[in-house]
Amino acid sequence: MKFDVVKLTKDLVSYNSESLRTNVPVTEHVASVMKKIGFQVEQLAYDDVNGVPKLCLVGKLGKGRGGLTLMSHDDVVPAKKEEGWVGDPYTVRTSKGKLYGRGVCDMKGPLAATLCAAARYKAKDLSSAPLFIIVTADEEIQARGAWEVTKRSRLFEEAAGGYGLICEPTLLKVVYAHKGSLGLRVTSKGRAAHTSTLKGTNANLAMIPFLAEMSKINDLVLSSKRYRNEEFNPPHSEWSIGINDNNVATNISPVTSVCTVNHRPMPGIDVNPLIERARAKAKAQGLKIEIFKPGNGLYTSPDASIVQTALKMTGTRKAGTVAYGTDGLAFSTKMKSLVVLGPGNIAQAHTVDEWVEIDQLKKGVDLYARFIDHVCVKGQA
Ligand SMILES: [Zn+2]
Numbered sequence: 001m002k003f004d005v006v007k008l009t010k011d012l013v014s015y016n017s018e019s020l021r022t023n024v025p026v027t028e029h030v031a032s033v034m035k036k037i038g039f040q041v042e043q044l045a046y047d048d049v050n051g052v053p054k055l056c057l058v059g060k061l062g063k064g065r066g067g068l069t070l071m072s073h074d075d076v077v078p079a080k081k082e083e084g085w086v087g088d089p090y091t092v093r094t095s096k097g098k099l100y101g102r103g104v105c106d107m108k109g110p111l112a113a114t115l116c117a118a119a120r121y122k123a124k125d126l127s128s129a130p131l132f133i134i135v136t137a138d139e140e141i142q143a144r145g146a147w148e149v150t151k152r153s154r155l156f157e158e159a160a161g162g163y164g165l166i167c168e169p170t171l172l173k174v175v176y177a178h179k180g181s182l183g184l185r186v187t188s189k190g191r192a193a194h195t196s197t198l199k200g201t202n203a204n205l206a207m208i209p210f211l212a213e214m215s216k217i218n219d220l221v222l223s224s225k226r227y228r229n230e231e232f233n234p235p236h237s238e239w240s241i242g243i244n245d246n247n248v249a250t251n252i253s254p255v256t257s258v259c260t261v262n263h264r265p266m267p268g269i270d271v272n273p274l275i276e277r278a279r280a281k282a283k284a285q286g287l288k289i290e291i292f293k294p295g296n297g298l299y300t301s302p303d304a305s306i307v308q309t310a311l312k313m314t315g316t317r318k319a320g321t322v323a324y325g326t327d328g329l330a331f332s333t334k335m336k337s338l339v340v341l342g343p344g345n346i347a348q349a350h351t352v353d354e355w356v357e358i359d360q361l362k363k364g365v366d367l368y369a370r371f372i373d374h375v376c377v378k379g380q381a
Contacts, residue, residue, distance in 0.1 A: 062126030066162030073139030106349035117368030128379025169344030200253030267297030295329025
């Protein structure tokens, strides 16, 4: 069966699946394409924190365990024409060898490439190992969909011992590591009153010592060898501190003060001591603390066979690292042979007039097809 990667990308982009909206219609479209190719499809539905229905898919073509898994997400970051888009963000525009539209690069184009590569094979061709395709929701929101797949999917269990390609845009270069993700939200509650009365409680007062502690942690993660990793550029991550008291007038005591922290831990680094330090200080100050831990970084040894095979397949010599996170935050807890490898340039992701080169998508299809041939047909490592 033949699918055209440009046509399929256009079809997928036409569904507005911004992360706050449902991704069910576009995912059902993908499921129907997978079933046409011959995949058995496992559907994993859930409601997100806002009660919006979401759907993830794990498809399997062929028999056995392990093999090759191609992973994508089908949610996108928001886009509005008023932001300066030339056309409607959800109607793909073609110009000079490029496709323009929300998600063409991140990452409905790469997803379409995986489907088109799979469509070149029938289940009976894959005599050595199975092919899996995973599609997640909410990648842009702490990889929630990938966690659902990692925890609940029966087919992902079967796939986990094999190779995984996270098909996010890397310009078809091999990426073996990315940083993790950590967030804190700390809230101080006061009482509003006119400042002339001395009857209010200024929420910022309890927050100030906590902020001083956060500043010390920032100094630590930026200077200590323990939190440094030379494989990344830059080799440190900041303890990025946000402060907000939403105060409407200077003569009213601030009633709520919020501190947020964002940190991208290096792979393999235990950040629990930092979390505990923040927790202890919050407790001492009587502040509420919430911790968001979407996941650890991704790290597959550059010597691992998946990395070496991917270098061979792409005809490149060296694998690299990236600063952004992927669904690998979740998948890497069960699947150990993982790289990020996909068509398009991450620099175009999340931009106005997001674009991808058609040539990249076509090369992506060919690359994934070669990978399927290598792992699932020929049974090579
Ligand atoms: Zn993405």
